[in-house]
Amino acid sequence: MLSANSVEQVQTYNDVVVAFEAEPLCLQSLFSKQPLEQLEAGRTLFFEGDRAKHLFELVEGVLRIFKIMADGRRVITGFFYPGDLVGVSLRDRYLYSAEAVVPVSVRRFGRRAFEDTVCSSPQLRPQLLARLCDEMATAQDQMVLLSCKNAEERVCSFLLKLLRRKQGQDRSCSVVDLPMTRLDIADYLGLTIETVSRSMTKLTCKGIIAPAGRHSICIKKASMLAHLAGEGDECDDGYSSVISLDKARRRH
Amino acid sequence: MLSANSVEQVQTYNDVVVAFEAEPLCLQSLFSKQPLEQLEAGRTLFFEGDRAKHLFELVEGVLRIFKIMADGRRVITGFFYPGDLVGVSLRDRYLYSAEAVVPVSVRRFGRRAFEDTVCSSPQLRPQLLARLCDEMATAQDQMVLLSCKNAEERVCSFLLKLLRRKQGQDRSCSVVDLPMTRLDIADYLGLTIETVSRSMTKLTCKGIIAPAGRHSICIKKASMLAHLAGEGDECDDGYSSVISLDKARRRH
DNA sequence: CGATTTATTGATGCGAGTCAAGACCAGTGG
DNA sequence: CCACTGGTCTTGACTCGCATCAATAAATCG
Structure with missing residues (x-):
């Protein structure tokens, strides 16, 4: 499985180069050659506090993103849908847990490799920034909702x-x-x-x-x-x- | 004033080069040669929806960051303190308005120049990411607070x-x-x-x-x-x- | 110093939380 | 097919925390 992953990795890098010259490259295309992973409903993709070694492209299904408070209460900070990238806004540890709401399929990509690839590509860099800003804007909308909507x-x-x-x-x-x-x-x-x-x-x-x-x-x-x-x-x-x-x- | 700004800009670039070779470079050092701008208490630094042409380093004072809802209610999404960078998480328009709580002094830096400089520096890039992740973490903490704290x-x-x-x-x-x-x-x-x-x-x-x-x-x-x-x-x-x-x- | 803004304190009402009961489902197995 | 079961959703009765309204009190400023 690990060796298979390595092979895929190489193919992905080839893709990157090709795409870089010819077609408009997007963040998702980095994941396209990674194997699909299935997750049944209710299962956890990763836990808050775990080392964040991977990012995920959600291919199918819905994820809930949440934190558990000290007293056991749960706060869902967002839902992710197909096409979303999970984990772009993280340092070395996940800020939240992610669970499958329904059966889910994802593609996985190493965080380090992701960052390196993105940073070295003038096409991808602004896309990453844009993603982060979108997440930030969404978070602020949610704060507005929680602050003063009935x-x-x-x-x-x-x-x-x-x-x-x-x-x-x-x-x-x-x-x-x-x-x-x-x-x-x-x-x-x-x-x-x-x-x-x-x-x-x-x-x-x-x-x-x-x-x-x-x-x-x-x-x-x-x-x-x-x-x-x-x-x-x-x-x-x-x-x-x-x-x-x-x-x-x-x-x- | 404009020409003075241009001169400062050049000096800043020189600084960047020097720092890049010698000392550990941080995001704030980009601003260090920009002129200080004063803002009296209650004045607005920028409005939500304005074109985001600049980022700011808050040198002294406190800023409140807020959105105004359709019905006139105000939601303060955060406060900024000396040393903070204002506007790192934005696309082409400001997501919020920024007002001086007390007399404030800031340094201004062109967003485009900032992004170019940061992206081309392997030292600065991770710092920018870290900043964004911190902002994200702060926003999530605030969501938790608003969701279920009394x-x-x-x-x-x-x-x-x-x-x-x-x-x-x-x-x-x-x-x-x-x-x-x-x-x-x-x-x-x-x-x-x-x-x-x-x-x-x-x-x-x-x-x-x-x-x-x-x-x-x-x-x-x-x-x-x-x-x-x-x-x-x-x-x-x-x-x-x-x-x-x-x-x-x-x-x- | 009064004038005006800002903060505190009290009385009251309402929206949403809490508790509890019943309805609407899957499944599962007889 | 229906009865049984566990889980999810809806509905109702009641409570309580915080918003609202209102009146002082304290701080700031000309």
Whole structure:
């Protein structure tokens, strides 16, 4: 298995060179020749605190990324979906644990080799930076959500994010699936399962969503969802921020 | 002013070359020859959404980093202190606004030049990655705080962080100053000023802290503070996380 | 010194957590 | 096929922490 890995490694490096000359190279292509690894639902890919020897490309399935607090509470800091790279933002140890929500397949790549390859390529370097910045932006969005959105807004934000991801690949499809459990969603949104459940019931009553089995829902009114998510017209320019300083100091 | 800047730029590049050959080079040294810029308290360094043309080294003072939501609410995602680099985790636009909490002095550096210089230096590259990972780790800690800590734990965590920063430079000094207002603290911790105030009063009554003027406090019992912050023995190994899954599903 | 901003303290209400019961599923095996 | 079982989800009743509203008190500044 180890020797097989070495062979793959060489092939990958060849690919890099070829791609470097001809086609536009992307970070994922580094992984493309690595063998697929399967992980059944509920299994752990790596633990928080473990030495971070590898990065992973998630090929299929969904991962949950979480920390366990001293008192046993779990905080899910994110979900990863096919195409995502897991572990780009780490030093020598994993900052979090990663578990398979559903059966998962990943490709593995040595962190050191990854960094070396990326750093030596003027094409890949900015892509790595961009990835990190995206992660950072996502983390900040989550902080905003946790700081000052109420239960309904949180659930709407979550559903909206899933919808947009779905529509990125298949426009005009408004059925999103929720592979994770209610407990996963609750731990991600900083709520309890009961509150998540109640919020979704409320949205169903309003006709904004319609349940389609336990692990998928149909978005009936995406615009309403966006409105309720509190992500309305993101007025991010300087003037608006100055103006709004004397406005609402309310929390909910 | 512009021409003066250009001259400084050249000197900086010379420095880079010299340092590259001789002494251990750090990211801050890139800024060392840039002119100091002053910013009075309350002034904005840059706005969320502006084109990110520069990075900044904070030389003196404190910055608050925040986003304004559509309804006018403000979320402070972090504070920056002397020695910090502002803007390392950004694409082409600032993700947040930055304001001076107190009079501030910064050095400015072109983002493009910064990235080019850093990427071409094998010494600086890992430092940049490390910075980004630190930012990411900080953001995740904040997400944990916002997800499942109560008011008192949040305030304790905040004070503890300030204490540790202080002790990093001056051990055995237990008086930390709070240059920011209660409103800043509240917007950072996802609370209201009243709750922040009440929490600190409670800590005072317990003899854990003692107010020393409005903008500084004395930490009487650092260990108690750490305990109340809920950051006790961070049991981060894999086994503990498995064990604790069936434990407490409580939030406060 | 008053004027204004900022912080503290108190009274009250609401949103979400908690506790508990029941519904809706898979599976599994009789 | 149905009964049984363990797990997940929903719904209801109640509680409590923190937000809200309001009134002082303390600090800062012209």
